[in-house]
Amino acid sequence: MENIIEIRGLKKHFDKLEVLNDIQFSVAPGEVICLIGASGSGKSTLLRCVNLLETPDAGEILVHGQNILQGRMDVNQYRTKVGMVFQSFNLFANMDVLKNCMVGQTHVLHRSKEEAREKALYFLQKVGMKDFLLASPAQLSGGQKQRVAIARALCMDPEVLLFDEPTSALDPEMVGGVLEVMKDLAREGLTMIVVTHEMGFAREVSTRVVFMDKGVIAEEGSPEEIFQNPQNPRTREFLSRYIQS
Amino acid sequence: MAAFVEKVLEIAQRYWPLFWAGTKVTLLISLTGTIIGLAIGLLVGSVRAVKVEPRDGLGTRVVKQLIHALTSIYIEVFRGTPMIVQSVFLYYLLKPVFNWKPTVAGIFIVSVNTGAYMAEIIRAGIQSVDQGQTEAARSIGMTPMQTMFLVVLPQAIKNSFPAIGNEFVVNIKDSSVLSAISVTDLYFQSIGVAGSIFLFTQTMTVTASIYLVLTFTTTRILGLIEKRMGRPRSSFPASQTVPGNPTF
Ligand SMILES: Nc1ncnc2c1ncn2[C@@H]1O[C@H](COP(=O)(O)OP(=O)(O)OP(=O)(O)O)[C@@H](O)[C@H]1O
Numbered sequence: 001m002e003n004i005i006e007i008r009g010l011k012k013h014f015d016k017l018e019v020l021n022d023i024q025f026s027v028a029p030g031e032v033i034c035l036i037g038a039s040g041s042g043k044s045t046l047l048r049c050v051n052l053l054e055t056p057d058a059g060e061i062l063v064h065g066q067n068i069l070q071g072r073m074d075v076n077q078y079r080t081k082v083g084m085v086f087q088s089f090n091l092f093a094n095m096d097v098l099k100n101c102m103v104g105q106t107h108v109l110h111r112s113k114e115e116a117r118e119k120a121l122y123f124l125q126k127v128g129m130k131d132f133l134l135a136s137p138a139q140l141s142g143g144q145k146q147r148v149a150i151a152r153a154l155c156m157d158p159e160v161l162l163f164d165e166p167t168s169a170l171d172p173e174m175v176g177g178v179l180e181v182m183k184d185l186a187r188e189g190l191t192m193i194v195v196t197h198e199m200g201f202a203r204e205v206s207t208r209v210v211f212m213d214k215g216v217i218a219e220e221g222s223p224e225e226i227f228q229n230p231q232n233p234r235t236r237e238f239l240s241r242y243i244q245s
Numbered sequence: 246m247a248a249f250v251e252k253v254l255e256i257a258q259r260y261w262p263l264f265w266a267g268t269k270v271t272l273l274i275s276l277t278g279t280i281i282g283l284a285i286g287l288l289v290g291s292v293r294a295v296k297v298e299p300r301d302g303l304g305t306r307v308v309k310q311l312i313h314a315l316t317s318i319y320i321e322v323f324r325g326t327p328m329i330v331q332s333v334f335l336y337y338l339l340k341p342v343f344n345w346k347p348t349v350a351g352i353f354i355v356s357v358n359t360g361a362y363m364a365e366i367i368r369a370g371i372q373s374v375d376q377g378q379t380e381a382a383r384s385i386g387m388t389p390m391q392t393m394f395l396v397v398l399p400q401a402i403k404n405s406f407p408a409i410g411n412e413f414v415v416n417i418k419d420s421s422v423l424s425a426i427s428v429t430d431l432y433f434q435s436i437g438v439a440g441s442i443f444l445f446t447q448t449m450t451v452t453a454s455i456y457l458v459l460t461f462t463t464t465r466i467l468g469l470i471e472k473r474m475g476r477p478r479s480s481f482p483a484s485q486t487v488p489g490n491p492t493f
């Protein structure tokens with residue numbers, strides 16, 4: 001099937017630090033890709049380049065074959081197609097749960113209030129947050145916030161949803177609920193790229209695991225290949241640290 | 246002592262129409278000046294928060310930097326010089342153009358002066374809103390403008406409400422310098438009364454009391470509004486998230 005996103009020769013540096021070095025990476029519809037790797041290896045930066053929160057220095061990002069780094073591309077329109085879920089939730093603190101899920105629909109996609117509300121209710125129900133419509137983000141637990149953040153992203157009907165360590169800031173007892181929601185989405189065929197340290201999730205849910213090391217993709221393959229039979233010594237070393245702990 | 250108090254009360258009673266007229270002018274100028282100043286501050290503060298982005302073309306870059314330089318000059322000049330000097334300077338500078346009454350000039354001067362302070366207050370308020378929300382807004386496709394008006398500014402205003410209210414209190418007191426251009430505010434009226442009866446201390450006791458009532462009441466009202474704004478709309482159990490260790 002045709003790739004949704006294809007990344008070629010992507011480079012990014014901050015000052016003198018080479019963070020991404022010649023990344024080749026593609027995403028086909030329905031894939032659930034887990035990005036793993038040590039801290040500082042460039043996972044977040046890669047994800048942020050995909051929705052242009054960071055501007056790459058070089059390379060191509062082809063979306064349905066069209067390079068979004070070239071010419072007068074409508075970045076805002078593109079971003080609605082690529083949702084993002086952040087480690088720190090980033091709910092809009094001045095809006096209640098329902099409004100968080102509606103504002104993008106009404107102001108960016110220009111949907112009517114009724115339509116936006118209906119969609120918001122549908123996805124809030126899906127993530128188990130329908131009883132909290134009028135709560136403000138400050139009143140929610142971390143796990144609840146993250147589930148609302150996922151609903152907010154889903155309301156935009158994205159083709160791809162990016163997750164940057166969605167459970168890393170959560171209390172251990174909150175992690176399960178959020179992972180459950182993500183598993184459901186994966187099962188329903190949503191295309192996802194997930195930066196995670198949850199190896200259990202990666203093993204169980206992903207269709208492909210990508211191991212990043214020092215700004216390059218050191219190894220990628222099916223979860224079985226990566227977890228049971230890693231080829232690269234760096235991958236082996238990285239994974240052994242997780243198995244010990 | 247008793248004689249002093251008696252005199253003060255007598256002055257208040259005898260000249261209250263003048264004190265009252267002055268009080269009205271003081272309130273008019275400080276309230277309008279603060280509101281217009283806030284509007285200026287919102288505009289200037291939010292354009293100053295717009296940063297040059299890597300994707301900006303040369304034209305956009307130049308415009309952004311020019312706006313930044315001009316607003317910096319405005320803020321520095323109006324915060325770095327006394328309002329009494331600004332008022333005399335601007336009143337006479339612009340008199341041939343507008344042929345304005347002192348009261349109108351007074352509102353203008355307080356507005357522009359307050360705007361410079363408000364711009365910095367709003368900018369600080371904008372910076373107090375965490376960057377993550379801006380990124381989240383951009384990630385669902387909001388433009389920088391939408392992000393500013395729908396997400397950042399409402400929170401910036403709320404966060405800086407105490408500082409904004411404080412500007413109003415400051416203006417109630419500091420509008421007294423406008424007597425330099427004959428604005429008939431509370432201080433101007435008081436000096437008139439005092440000069441005509443040669444009882445400065447006693448008259449200023451009345452004046453100070455009125456200012457005190459104004460600032461005290463205003464502070465209280467602002468405090469109440471602040472409390473109201475901070476209150477959550479409905480009651481859901483609050484719970485705190487402790488950044489936990491990732492589980493493997
Ligand atoms: N805006 C920035 N300015 C300067 N350096 C940055 C910036 N963002 C990231 N970096 C640096 O780039 C490197 C890669 O960062 P990145 O966040 O992509 O790593 P990561 O793989 O997501 O790590 P982690 O697992 O800790 O989240 C790090 O050394 C980081 O300090």
Ligand SMILES: [Mg+2]
Pocket residue numbers: 043044045164165
């Ligand atoms: Mg990261």
